[in-house]
Amino acid sequence: MAEEDTVTLYGFWASPYAKRVELALKLKGIPYEYVEEDFPNKSSELIRYNPVYKKVPVLVHNGKAISESLVILEYIDETWKTGPKLLPDDPYKRAQVRFWASFLEQLFGSMLTALKSSTGEAQHKAFMEVSHKLELLEEGLKNFYPDCTRIDGASVGLLDLVMVSMFGGKRVQEEVLGINVIDHDKTPLLSAWITALGDIPLVKEALPPHDKLVAFLKYIRENALKSSAP
Ligand SMILES: N[C@@H](CCC(=O)N[C@@H](CS)C(=O)NCC(=O)O)C(=O)O
Numbered sequence: 731m732a733e734e735d736t737v738t739l740y741g742f743w744a745s746p747y748a749k750r751v752e753l754a755l756k757l758k759g760i761p762y763e764y765v766e767e768d769f770p771n772k773s774s775e776l777i778r779y780n781p782v783y784k785k786v787p788v789l790v791h792n793g794k795a796i797s798e799s800l801v802i803l804e805y806i807d808e809t810w811k812t813g814p815k816l817l818p819d820d821p822y823k824r825a826q827v828r829f830w831a832s833f834l835e836q837l838f839g840s841m842l843t844a845l846k847s848s849t850g851e852a853q854h855k856a857f858m859e860v861s862h863k864l865e866l867l868e869e870g871l872k873n874f875y876p877d878c879t880r881i882d883g884a885s886v887g888l889l890d891l892v893m894v895s896m897f898g899g900k901r902v903q904e905e906v907l908g909i910n911v912i913d914h915d916k917t918p919l920l921s922a923w924i925t926a927l928g929d930i931p932l933v934k935e936a937l938p939p940h941d942k943l944v945a946f947l948k949y950i951r952e953n954a955l956k957s958s959a960p
Contacts, residue, residue: 737762740776740788742769743938744946746838747799748787750895754806756932757886758813800831803888816888826874830867831892837863838896844907845947846954857909861916868917879922883930894927898937906947 739755739762741748755762767776767786779788779795788795789802791809796802807816817824840863844856871878881890897903900911914921927933 735792736790738765738790739763740765740767740773740779740790741786742767744943745786746895746899747785749898749936749938750799750891751787751789751802751806753886753891753895753933753936754803754816756936757883758806758810760806760810760812800828800835800888800892803891807888814884814886816886816891818887827887827889830870830874831889833863833867833870834889834892834896837867841896841903841911845903845951846958848955848958853907857907860911861913864912864917864920868920871919871923876919878919879926881923881926881930883932886927886930890927893923894933894937897924898928898933899940899943900924902940902943902947905944906951 737755737760739748739751741752741764743766752764765773765775767773772784776786776788777784779790780786780797783797785797787799787802788797789805790796791805796805803816817827837860840856840859844853844860847853847856875889878890897912903911912921912924928937
Protein backbone atom coordinates (compact mmCIF):
# COMPACT_ATOMS: atom_id res chain seq x y z
CA MET A 731 0.00 0.00 0.00
CA ALA A 732 1.34 3.43 -0.92
CA GLU A 733 2.29 5.76 1.93
CA GLU A 734 -0.47 8.28 1.17
CA ASP A 735 -3.25 5.64 1.11
CA THR A 736 -6.18 6.40 3.36
CA VAL A 737 -8.86 3.87 4.22
CA THR A 738 -12.06 4.65 6.12
CA LEU A 739 -14.79 2.19 7.07
CA TYR A 740 -18.30 3.46 7.83
CA GLY A 741 -19.97 0.84 9.99
CA PHE A 742 -22.32 0.04 12.83
CA TRP A 743 -21.19 -2.13 15.74
CA ALA A 744 -23.97 -4.73 15.43
CA SER A 745 -23.94 -4.94 11.63
CA PRO A 746 -22.79 -8.36 10.35
CA TYR A 747 -22.13 -6.75 6.97
CA ALA A 748 -19.79 -4.14 8.43
CA LYS A 749 -18.22 -6.75 10.71
CA ARG A 750 -17.03 -8.93 7.82
CA VAL A 751 -15.29 -5.92 6.25
CA GLU A 752 -13.73 -4.93 9.57
CA LEU A 753 -12.43 -8.49 9.97
CA ALA A 754 -10.99 -8.54 6.45
CA LEU A 755 -9.12 -5.27 7.08
CA LYS A 756 -7.78 -6.55 10.40
CA LEU A 757 -6.77 -9.99 9.12
CA LYS A 758 -4.99 -8.42 6.16
CA GLY A 759 -3.30 -5.87 8.43
CA ILE A 760 -4.66 -2.84 6.57
CA PRO A 761 -4.65 0.34 8.71
CA TYR A 762 -7.99 2.15 8.59
CA GLU A 763 -10.09 4.74 10.31
CA TYR A 764 -13.49 3.63 11.61
CA VAL A 765 -16.61 5.82 11.63
CA GLU A 766 -19.55 4.53 13.67
CA GLU A 767 -22.91 5.48 12.14
CA ASP A 768 -25.98 6.47 14.11
CA PHE A 769 -28.90 5.20 12.01
CA PRO A 770 -31.58 7.72 12.91
CA ASN A 771 -29.01 10.42 12.11
CA LYS A 772 -26.89 9.01 9.31
CA SER A 773 -23.87 11.13 8.47
CA SER A 774 -23.96 13.25 5.34
CA GLU A 775 -20.79 11.39 4.26
CA LEU A 776 -22.56 8.01 4.37
CA ILE A 777 -25.45 9.36 2.29
CA ARG A 778 -23.04 10.95 -0.16
CA TYR A 779 -20.87 7.83 -0.45
CA ASN A 780 -23.76 5.37 -0.70
CA PRO A 781 -26.65 7.38 -2.20
CA VAL A 782 -28.36 4.27 -3.57
CA TYR A 783 -28.81 2.23 -0.36
CA LYS A 784 -27.61 4.68 2.34
CA LYS A 785 -26.39 1.65 4.29
CA VAL A 786 -23.22 0.52 6.00
CA PRO A 787 -20.67 -0.75 5.28
CA VAL A 788 -19.00 1.74 3.00
CA LEU A 789 -15.27 1.61 2.45
CA VAL A 790 -13.56 4.76 1.25
CA HIS A 791 -10.12 4.18 -0.24
CA ASN A 792 -8.23 7.35 -1.19
CA GLY A 793 -11.53 9.20 -1.57
CA LYS A 794 -13.19 6.45 -3.68
CA ALA A 795 -16.25 4.86 -2.11
CA ILE A 796 -17.23 1.19 -2.39
CA SER A 797 -20.56 -0.13 -1.07
CA GLU A 798 -22.04 -3.60 -0.47
CA SER A 799 -20.02 -5.86 1.79
CA LEU A 800 -19.34 -8.66 -0.71
CA VAL A 801 -18.19 -6.15 -3.32
CA ILE A 802 -15.96 -4.50 -0.70
CA LEU A 803 -14.41 -7.84 0.30
CA GLU A 804 -13.49 -8.57 -3.31
CA TYR A 805 -12.09 -5.06 -3.72
CA ILE A 806 -9.94 -5.48 -0.60
CA ASP A 807 -8.66 -8.83 -1.84
CA GLU A 808 -7.74 -7.44 -5.25
CA THR A 809 -6.13 -4.30 -3.86
CA TRP A 810 -4.07 -5.60 -0.92
CA LYS A 811 -1.97 -8.72 -1.33
CA THR A 812 -1.05 -8.96 2.37
CA GLY A 813 -2.57 -11.51 4.76
CA PRO A 814 -4.99 -14.26 3.82
CA LYS A 815 -6.25 -14.52 0.26
CA LEU A 816 -10.02 -14.14 0.43
CA LEU A 817 -10.85 -15.70 -2.94
CA PRO A 818 -9.16 -18.69 -4.54
CA ASP A 819 -7.24 -18.34 -7.83
CA ASP A 820 -9.11 -21.12 -9.56
CA PRO A 821 -12.17 -19.69 -11.40
CA TYR A 822 -14.39 -22.67 -10.57
CA LYS A 823 -13.52 -22.51 -6.85
CA ARG A 824 -14.11 -18.75 -6.93
CA ALA A 825 -17.52 -19.32 -8.50
CA GLN A 826 -18.36 -21.82 -5.75
CA VAL A 827 -17.35 -19.35 -3.04
CA ARG A 828 -19.60 -16.72 -4.61
CA PHE A 829 -22.47 -19.20 -4.93
CA TRP A 830 -22.33 -20.26 -1.27
CA ALA A 831 -21.80 -16.69 -0.06
CA SER A 832 -24.97 -15.67 -1.87
CA PHE A 833 -26.78 -18.68 -0.38
CA LEU A 834 -25.60 -17.68 3.10
CA GLU A 835 -27.01 -14.20 2.53
CA GLN A 836 -30.42 -15.74 1.78
CA LEU A 837 -30.11 -18.02 4.78
CA PHE A 838 -29.41 -15.06 7.03
CA GLY A 839 -32.45 -13.28 5.51
CA SER A 840 -34.58 -16.22 6.70
CA MET A 841 -32.89 -15.96 10.10
CA LEU A 842 -33.87 -12.28 10.35
CA THR A 843 -37.44 -13.17 9.39
CA ALA A 844 -37.45 -15.71 12.24
CA LEU A 845 -36.10 -13.06 14.61
CA LYS A 846 -38.83 -10.61 13.63
CA SER A 847 -41.67 -13.16 13.60
CA SER A 848 -44.02 -13.59 16.48
CA THR A 849 -43.60 -16.62 18.71
CA GLY A 850 -45.65 -19.65 17.74
CA GLU A 851 -46.66 -20.61 14.20
CA ALA A 852 -44.97 -17.78 12.26
CA GLN A 853 -41.66 -18.19 14.04
CA HIS A 854 -41.79 -21.98 13.68
CA LYS A 855 -42.36 -21.66 9.91
CA ALA A 856 -39.54 -19.13 9.52
CA PHE A 857 -37.21 -21.28 11.55
CA MET A 858 -38.03 -24.45 9.57
CA GLU A 859 -36.83 -22.53 6.53
CA VAL A 860 -33.56 -21.65 8.31
CA SER A 861 -33.05 -25.29 9.36
CA HIS A 862 -33.66 -26.53 5.84
CA LYS A 863 -31.14 -24.07 4.40
CA LEU A 864 -28.58 -24.97 7.08
CA GLU A 865 -28.91 -28.63 6.08
CA LEU A 866 -28.40 -27.75 2.40
CA LEU A 867 -25.32 -25.75 3.35
CA GLU A 868 -23.97 -28.68 5.41
CA GLU A 869 -24.30 -31.01 2.40
CA GLY A 870 -22.65 -28.44 0.11
CA LEU A 871 -19.75 -27.96 2.51
CA LYS A 872 -19.02 -31.69 2.66
CA ASN A 873 -18.10 -31.57 -1.02
CA PHE A 874 -16.85 -28.07 -1.46
CA TYR A 875 -15.12 -27.19 1.81
CA PRO A 876 -14.70 -30.35 3.94
CA ASP A 877 -11.66 -29.02 5.82
CA CYS A 878 -13.42 -25.80 6.93
CA THR A 879 -12.89 -26.80 10.56
CA ARG A 880 -9.11 -26.45 10.17
CA ILE A 881 -9.42 -22.72 9.54
CA ASP A 882 -7.05 -20.21 11.14
CA GLY A 883 -6.23 -16.51 10.83
CA ALA A 884 -3.80 -17.15 7.96
CA SER A 885 -6.22 -19.13 5.82
CA VAL A 886 -9.52 -17.29 6.32
CA GLY A 887 -11.42 -16.71 3.08
CA LEU A 888 -14.48 -14.76 1.98
CA LEU A 889 -16.91 -17.53 2.87
CA ASP A 890 -15.45 -17.81 6.38
CA LEU A 891 -15.94 -14.08 6.86
CA VAL A 892 -19.54 -14.25 5.68
CA MET A 893 -20.25 -17.24 7.94
CA VAL A 894 -18.69 -15.79 11.08
CA SER A 895 -20.25 -12.36 10.59
CA MET A 896 -23.69 -13.96 10.46
CA PHE A 897 -23.41 -16.83 12.92
CA GLY A 898 -20.45 -15.81 15.11
CA GLY A 899 -23.18 -14.52 17.43
CA LYS A 900 -25.17 -17.75 17.29
CA ARG A 901 -25.30 -18.01 21.08
CA VAL A 902 -26.89 -14.57 21.07
CA GLN A 903 -29.43 -15.62 18.44
CA GLU A 904 -30.19 -18.76 20.45
CA GLU A 905 -30.72 -16.74 23.61
CA VAL A 906 -33.03 -14.24 21.91
CA LEU A 907 -35.03 -16.81 19.96
CA GLY A 908 -34.95 -19.56 22.59
CA ILE A 909 -33.99 -22.18 20.00
CA ASN A 910 -30.89 -24.08 18.97
CA VAL A 911 -29.85 -22.28 15.77
CA ILE A 912 -27.00 -24.52 14.62
CA ASP A 913 -27.69 -27.98 15.97
CA HIS A 914 -24.53 -30.03 16.42
CA ASP A 915 -26.41 -33.30 15.78
CA LYS A 916 -28.09 -32.14 12.58
CA THR A 917 -25.27 -30.08 11.07
CA PRO A 918 -22.01 -31.19 12.76
CA LEU A 919 -19.71 -29.70 10.12
CA LEU A 920 -21.36 -26.26 10.36
CA SER A 921 -21.25 -26.43 14.12
CA ALA A 922 -17.52 -27.30 14.16
CA TRP A 923 -16.80 -24.66 11.50
CA ILE A 924 -18.39 -21.84 13.48
CA THR A 925 -16.54 -22.98 16.62
CA ALA A 926 -13.21 -22.98 14.75
CA LEU A 927 -13.91 -19.51 13.34
CA GLY A 928 -14.80 -18.17 16.76
CA ASP A 929 -11.48 -19.47 18.12
CA ILE A 930 -9.40 -17.25 15.81
CA PRO A 931 -8.03 -14.57 18.19
CA LEU A 932 -8.75 -11.57 15.90
CA VAL A 933 -12.30 -12.80 15.37
CA LYS A 934 -12.85 -13.38 19.09
CA GLU A 935 -11.75 -9.82 19.86
CA ALA A 936 -13.85 -8.25 17.09
CA LEU A 937 -17.21 -9.90 17.75
CA PRO A 938 -19.71 -7.63 19.53
CA PRO A 939 -20.06 -8.14 23.31
CA HIS A 940 -22.61 -10.90 24.04
CA ASP A 941 -24.88 -9.01 26.45
CA LYS A 942 -24.93 -5.82 24.40
CA LEU A 943 -25.93 -7.78 21.28
CA VAL A 944 -28.61 -9.75 23.17
CA ALA A 945 -30.15 -6.47 24.36
CA PHE A 946 -29.98 -4.99 20.87
CA LEU A 947 -31.58 -8.01 19.13
CA LYS A 948 -34.31 -8.18 21.78
CA TYR A 949 -35.04 -4.52 21.13
CA ILE A 950 -35.22 -5.15 17.33
CA ARG A 951 -37.46 -8.16 17.91
CA GLU A 952 -39.81 -6.35 20.29
CA ASN A 953 -40.15 -3.41 17.90
CA ALA A 954 -40.85 -5.74 14.97
CA LEU A 955 -43.47 -7.62 17.00
CA LYS A 956 -45.13 -4.37 18.12
CA SER A 957 -45.35 -3.01 14.58
CA SER A 958 -46.79 -6.29 13.23
CA ALA A 959 -49.36 -6.59 16.04
CA PRO A 960 -52.98 -6.21 14.79
N1 LIG B 1 -26.40 -5.97 1.24
C1 LIG B 1 -25.78 -5.01 2.12
C2 LIG B 1 -26.55 -4.97 3.43
C3 LIG B 1 -26.11 -3.82 4.32
C4 LIG B 1 -27.12 -3.54 5.44
O1 LIG B 1 -28.25 -4.08 5.47
N2 LIG B 1 -26.71 -2.65 6.38
C5 LIG B 1 -27.60 -2.27 7.44
C6 LIG B 1 -26.96 -2.53 8.80
S1 LIG B 1 -26.90 -4.24 9.17
C7 LIG B 1 -27.86 -0.76 7.38
O2 LIG B 1 -26.99 0.02 7.06
N3 LIG B 1 -29.07 -0.34 7.73
C8 LIG B 1 -29.43 1.04 7.79
C9 LIG B 1 -30.76 1.30 7.20
O3 LIG B 1 -31.38 0.38 6.65
O4 LIG B 1 -31.21 2.44 7.27
C10 LIG B 1 -24.31 -5.36 2.31
O5 LIG B 1 -23.96 -6.54 2.12
O6 LIG B 1 -23.51 -4.48 2.60
